Amino acid sequence: MAMTTSQRARMSKTIQIGIFVIAIVAVIAAVDWDKTAYAFFSFDQLGPMFPDMILIGLKNTIFYTIISFAFGLVLGLILALMKMASFAPYRWFATAFIEFFRGIPAILVLLAFGFGLPQAFGTNWPQPVNVMFALGLVSSAYIAETLRAGLQAVPKGQTEAARSLGMPAWRAMVTIVIPQAFKIVLPPMTNEIILLTKDTSLAFILGASLAQYEMTKFGRDGISSLDAGITPLVVAGLFYLVITIPLSLVARKLESRSTRTKR
């Protein structure tokens, strides 16, 4: 018997809900809840992790993110300007740099700073400096591309108007183009900070003193020292969300405020 379009739509919806319900029931039935609760939710065992998890771990995660981002932003802006330069070797260098650091895993760069550089040049930088340089280098490659796209998205007429008022090229860039590009790059830049926040979890690979631990390191140590399954990592994960979700909200707010002045 032929069905009308609306009958078919209702039928399809019913089937989808049915499959969804069956899947949930199957998972609930299959899971061993005692073991699951032990592995993921043994929150009552976590007493020894605190307050260091917050006072040291959360603080360091935020600290590493900020210094890496600051370094990455400065370097990224330089690379973006180099990529737009009329002097060809600048463009070649920037392109090669970006492709290299965008193409290799962040953890390799961290290892290079933590172990390669000390061997090669006898450097003995504290861990935060290594993290800042390594993660900053990697993020600068992404930031450069984002900034370049943002700067080039500002209409050429804006620069022309600024120059025709007697502004030198750098002044037109700083006062007219960059503020407009900032609004364009805000969403991808938020992404970049969130990625960077999570990448700071790689810092443990360099080893560190307690005062330099970030949240993932506390989580890993918690697994071995506490009888709580991987609950310490679950907690670390929740604390990452405590950083990243407010970041997204702030960015969304800035974005909606700036749409008023769009062209």
Added chain:
Amino acid sequence: MTTPNNELRVKASGVDIAGLRKSYGSNEVLKGIDLTVKPGEVVCLIGPSGSGKSTLLRCVNLLEKPNGGTIHVAGFETTDPEVNLDKMRQNVGMVFQQFNLFPHLTVLENCTVAQLKVLKRSKPDAEKTARENLERVGLGDFGGRYPDQLSGGQQQRVAIARALSMEPTLMLFDEPTSALDPETVGEVLSIMKNLAKSGMTMLVVTHEMSFAKEVADRVVFMDGGVVVEEGKAAEVIGNPQQPRTQDFLRRVLDPTHVDI
């Protein structure tokens, strides 16, 4: 709209262009242009699209770099490689077809930003000058708005006030009414007319023949990268001598009676 202030008189400077050439690759857009604008004179550049008139205008303040010839403007030889372009441009106001207001700044800030950053005026001085010029274009009450809250005609008037706030001795207009809705063209033209009366030197690329006829001291007709005909506005528009000028004006003035 408040009454524009006609009392303001301006210091005026002229333009002297000799043998100006400009090419894009193998495409020669300006083929040796000679043009003089005396201080206080209003000259309209007319001609079909692609004739090079906008390029000529943009060469005057060196937004386009000429390939040959010389340009003297406001006491600067702009074609001299050693010239201080930024200093020269402080004296040469420019109004664009697409307004090019700064969308992230308020109307008042649009008019003060270059005064503050380039002329290093104090904020009260800059705002006073900006307010006077916004007053002059009839937008004295619009200082706190953003460009996207204004109509096209209002935006173009702000663009004029922004340029005037630098107290230029010469104003360049690049088809200032071409991007406007027809009902807002008049308000921009009347501002320009008042500006002309105040003694400003103006070089205007336009398709508004009635404006050219009424306001311009001289009209220059360009086609194919050369000046075909120039003279008093009434003569060039009312009684053109060259066939190309006659043909162009017939099509512009009476678009429905074109032989195809």
